[in-house]
Amino acid sequence: MSNSAGELYLAEIREQPRALERLVAQRAELAAVSRLLADRAPSIVRLIAHGSSDNAAAYGVYAFGLLSGWTALRDSITLTVYYDAQLDLPSSVVVALSQSGETPDVVEYVVRARQRGAPTIAVTNDPESDLADAADVTFPLAAGEERAVAATKTYLNTLAALALMAAGVSGREREVGDGIRRVAELLDGMLDPIERAVPAIATTFAYVARMFVIGRGIEFATAREIALKLTETCRVAAEPLTATDLAHGPIAALDPLFPVWTIASRDEALPAVVDAAARIREAGATVVASGNASSEVSGAAYELPVPEPPIPLLAPLLSVVPGQIFAGALARAKGLDPDKPVGLSKITRAR
């Protein structure tokens, strides 16, 4: 492993505050997207994505649900692209998420949905991509070129884009935009302390082969994204679970060699996460507590707190970052290069 292993990945994590500010500055682009959404007042927002973008989509379900009272769903791509199901697409709005804008079946979904009369929005880091070309309107991620294979700043900007779009249809774009700018400031202040805290945990976890990552509600997206980072950069079998689904079976697998990363943020779902952490401790597993309410998790072996955002809905923009940084440190502790996971390339063309 070269000394530069993970340099790109870490540089892009550090760039996230600036990337968020660039996104929020795109007022005209947001206004165009908000107009399309508000004009249609759709019965459903169909979120179309794979990988990290699909993790962000799990957040979009809550952003639209809480800010605009709209039903957003992570739609099945297979149902429309492979099985040609005759769903009522025109009464929906399609929001397709892909940092590269080149994911083949996401592009194909948008082509089909537009042909069938559904309004389509592309959220992508490449406004010249096939996806942007296929959609009616594009909201650029404006994250700057992402060179590390494992997505970080495009993930954060996709979360922010979804929050802004959901805010835009309910006249709250200024409040949420200001909130995201404040999140960028908070991020600036937390990166150094987190970077100093993670190597000690990473060293202890160097031989870990499997983990669970637990979140609930708005933080389930964070659990999914941290688990994916651990799997792709550290070759850990990391599974994301809601606090409740853990109790519906997987808790039986825990033992002292099976650590669990918990994301505890201050909102109505917090008690479920705190209860789950207590059950995890009873099973003898090592608990890492993160999130802005990490101190509520009792018996955690390690704590990686983050600040509280001005709006609770924005918590996932902060709570994913310790997981991103930890994955980079754990990859290095395992002798892997987080910039170049085995067998992956930046644009995933697999169907």
Add this chain to the structure above:
Amino acid sequence: MSNSAGELYLAEIREQPRALERLVAQRAELAAVSRLLADRAPSIVRLIAHGSSDNAAAYGVYAFGLLSGWTALRDSITLTVYYDAQLDLPSSVVVALSQSGETPDVVEYVVRARQRGAPTIAVTNDPESDLADAADVTFPLAAGEERAVAATKTYLNTLAALALMAAGVSGREREVGDGIRRVAELLDGMLDPIERAVPAIATTFAYVARMFVIGRGIEFATAREIALKLTETCRVAAEPLTATDLAHGPIAALDPLFPVWTIASRDEALPAVVDAAARIREAGATVVASGNASSEVSGAAYELPVPEPPIPLLAPLLSVVPGQIFAGALARAKGLDPDKPVGLSKITRAR
């Protein structure tokens, strides 16, 4: 471990053909549920569940999409029960799935949705349960008492119930009912050969600690359910992935000690699964091929084929069964009792 370890679990797997026949025989109950659905012609079917029932819900998305062209979604319980989001529930129909009928936040969701004017259907193995009490109409699973903690026959009957309900609103209940009866016959014929085939694989896998389970489209539900069975009964960190999501990161984690179970069934999504299996083989991992098109997977170390059902949509009722039986055999090979996973009880009361 006693000699009787896993007896209950295996007995209930063997009972599945009869359980399916009991379900299909409930014509009046199905007619009542179908009437409620057809009268409302909802914009959305909201599927509410945790654990194995939520895995079945992933199948429900396809059953409603393909048989009736309706949009069904695995709804966020947290959004309504914890965050009190103001979604438009009355234009939906709520279908709540719980074998025990006692899962607290599933019951709570139904209570709230009904108060807000949404029609509600309970699908449960206990027509006297809180869930049945809370809903407008109940479709009983009729699986007979399930005593093993790990669900098997209630899972299969939940799949069949969802297929029947989706068929009922499009006048195809007879065709699908006949199809399920034929599936029961096919199951009768395949149980013995599968039971004879799995112990050799289970012995080889005795020290396996992590696996991926790959399916796509209608078989993603099967991947979820087999992964859950492996996690809860065998303490394996088994993660379900779609064929495409595997390529979006997790494939980097594979090595020769990380086996992958693939479900290959003959439908439009099969090429994606076959391609994924080829990439898995390139990564050096051991492949188990199951499903009715398992012979299409090249380079599989083990093959567990199942028969083709009369209707492609019913394939998941057959393809989950080798996974159920294998999980029982692997648990025994690991010295565990699949009837009594550590830390679980039959009714999960955790929120």
